Amino acid sequence: MNQVLDLVGIFVFALSGALVGVRKRLDVVGMAVLAEMTALGGGILRDLILNVRPAAFSSTGYVLVPIAATVIVFFWHPHVQRVMPAVDVLDAAGLGLFCAVGTEKAMNFGLSPLHGALLGVTTAVGGGILRDILAGQIPNLLYDRQLYAVPAMLGSAVMAVLYTVDLHGWPATLAAAVLAFGLRIAAMRLRLRAPLARGVTPE
Template identity: 85%
Template sequence: MSEILDLVGIFVFALSGALMGVRKRLDMVGMAVLAEMTALGGGLARDLILNVRPAAFQSVGYVLVPVAATVIVFFWHPHVARVMPAILVLDAAGLGLFCAVGTEKAMVYGLSPLHAALLGVTTAVGGGMIRDVLAGEIPTLLYDRQLYAVPAMLGSAVMAGLSWAGWHGWPATLAAAVLAFGLRLAAMRRNWRAPLARGLGD
């Protein structure tokens, strides 16, 4: 079940990477690279920091799902763009899932709650950061004007706290993921923004 949820999150993140490729007028290879990096980059960074074999290299599905997303966007990107509101909801779900799972894995490997939470955020937003750098954009992590990283931070912090307190398994993961998901959805619907430095307007 956890792998299925992983693959769903990877698919949604890959769609956003491939769509970025379309906006940047990249060819299919460039779209595939952005899709793969968006979907897998955060998990790869997490596993390399933990010094374990990346999950992406343990199952062919982790590599093939972003390829499938690229093909879909390559042929039907106008239709995919039209259903972006639904994709953004799934993206928020993937964000919540990845930050919770990443934090839990880091705790299992003996990291402190603080470092585990940081690694959970890396898992959730690292792929998007790599995507933006490759596409020549300022990473959204550096101007979190749509409260994307903040929900991941909160979800990761809650997951680390629950794990530290002895709460493990899917109930703790679900609680942290739902919290991050809910905050992200609320930010999208209410147009919440992170504050700028004092004296700067929107």
């Protein structure tokens, strides 16, 4: 079940990466690279920090799913753009799942709650950072005006606290993931924004 949820999250993240490739007028190879990096980059960074073989290299599905997402976007990107509200909801679900799972895995390796939460955030947003760098744009994380990283931070923090008080496994993971998901959805629906420095006006 966990792998199925992983693959769903990977697919949605890969769609967003491939769509960036379309907007940047990249060819199919560039689209595939952005899809793979967006979907797998965060988990790979986490596992490299933990000094374990990245989960992305334990199953061919982890690599093939982003390729499938790339093919879909390559041929039907106008249709994918039209259903982006639904994709955004799934993306929020992937964000919640990845931050919770990443935090739990880090703490299973003996990291402190703080470091575990940091790796949870890395799992959730690391792929997006790599995507933006490769696409030649400022990573969204550096101007989190749509509250993307903040829900991941809070979800990871809650997962770390639950793990610390010996509440882990799928109920704790689900609770942390739902919290991050709910915050992300609220941010999209209510147009919540992270504050700018005092005296700075938005563009």
